[in-house]
Amino acid sequence: MSRFKFSVGPWNVADGTDVYGPPTRRPLDLETKIKKFAELGFSAVQFHDDDVVPDISSKSEKQIIAEAKSVKAMLDHYNLKAEFVAPRLWFESEFKDGAYTAPKKANWEHALWRSYRSIDIANVLGCDLIVLWLAREGTLCLESKKPVPAILQLVESLNKMLRYDAKIRIAIEPKPNEPIDRSYAGTIGHALAVAGMTIDPDRVGGLLESAHATMAGLDPTHEMAFALAVGKLWSVHLNDQNGVRFDQDRAFGAENLRSAFNQIKVLCDNNYGANGEYIGLDVKAMRSSDDAYGFKHLETSLRIVRLMEKKVGQLDQAKVDAFVAVNDYEGLEMYILELLLGA
Numbered sequence: 001m002s003r004f005k006f007s008v009g010p011w012n013v014a015d016g017t018d019v020y021g022p023p024t025r026r027p028l029d030l031e032t033k034i035k036k037f038a039e040l041g042f043s044a045v046q047f048h049d050d051d052v053v054p055d056i057s058s059k060s061e062k063q064i065i066a067e068a069k070s071v072k073a074m075l076d077h078y079n080l081k082a083e084f085v086a087p088r089l090w091f092e093s094e095f096k097d098g099a100y101t102a103p104k105k106a107n108w109e110h111a112l113w114r115s116y117r118s119i120d121i122a123n124v125l126g127c128d129l130i131v132l133w134l135a136r137e138g139t140l141c142l143e144s145k146k147p148v149p150a151i152l153q154l155v156e157s158l159n160k161m162l163r164y165d166a167k168i169r170i171a172i173e174p175k176p177n178e179p180i181d182r183s184y185a186g187t188i189g190h191a192l193a194v195a196g197m198t199i200d201p202d203r204v205g206g207l208l209e210s211a212h213a214t215m216a217g218l219d220p221t222h223e224m225a226f227a228l229a230v231g232k233l234w235s236v237h238l239n240d241q242n243g244v245r246f247d248q249d250r251a252f253g254a255e256n257l258r259s260a261f262n263q264i265k266v267l268c269d270n271n272y273g274a275n276g277e278y279i280g281l282d283v284k285a286m287r288s289s290d291d292a293y294g295f296k297h298l299e300t301s302l303r304i305v306r307l308m309e310k311k312v313g314q315l316d317q318a319k320v321d322a323f324v325a326v327n328d329y330e331g332l333e334m335y336i337l338e339l340l341l342g343a
């Protein structure tokens with residue numbers, strides 16, 4: 001039905017809170033979500049460290065391993081894999097001015113402690129990928145940090161993780177802003193440049209989220225293409241975004257079907273998934289959705305990916321080539337629009 005394997009995170013079934021108001025849906029426990037993910041056809045779950053071990057900073061290393069083992073058993077029960085573990089550093093108040101770029105050494109060391117624990121958890125869950133969304137690695141007040149030393153401290157943070165575990169791989173998920181105002185690594189180009197500065201560039205790659213690329217004013221397809229060309233597109237967060245504003249995590253294709261088509265096309269054309277990569281759907285229900293519709297955005301996104309795979313299969317490359325040969329790009333554009341409209 002689909003050439004791809006799909007993944008999703010517990011945060012993608014959210015309680016509907018936003019910065020201006022309280023939750024609008026009841027919270028669900030982890031097992032309820034995981035059971036439903038399996039029913040919907042997902043193959044893997046993405047985790048924050050504290051999705052697996054709530055309140056992780058207060059727990060011993062032994063306790064963390066034990067709790068990770070019980071989540072691993074839950075995954076096995078529902079025949080799901082873990083795709084990656086991501087330290088959720090942005091939620092701790094001590095990291096309010098950055099974690100890997102924390103100005104205070106004690107805070108940086110705690111960020112590294114949580115990163116090592118994420119690697120431990122990944123090992124228990126049977127995955128070799130850590131994702132770093134560098135949420136607060138940047139500034140709210142530009143003069144509060146010196147950018148060059150901060151960026152070098154970020155690179156050294158990755159080096160420490162690479163030294164901690166000889167097999168772990170790290171994917172940087174770039175985003176240009178929010179929650180910080182100015183990110184140090186806002187695009188896939190930044191992420192791959194950071195990878196190249198580490199002690200083991202082969203073990204550092206990227207995760208591209210459609211909405212984050214759009215927020216950077218860039219095209220998600222070309223951002224994916226750049227990472228694919230470098231051989232470093234290790235995961236994607238497909239979703240959609242209405243322009244340059246807060247991170248909306250809309251259902252895939254909900255805002256821009258042509259972009260959705262091109263994202264699936266670049267993944268199909270380049271055999272994404274052949275090395276075990278998943279299509280992650282980082283989508284959230286609208287705040288106005290009731291409990292009964294709290295998973296529908298996932299069903300919508302899965303269906304749109306599959307329908308777009310069909311559209312990609314229907315594309316006649318000979319027609320594309322013929323339009324290009326005579327510089328008839330107006331004709332090519334109409335051909336693509338008619339294909340998408342089923343006309």
Ligand SMILES: [Mn+2]
Pocket residue numbers: 209211212247248249282
């Ligand atoms: Mn997002």
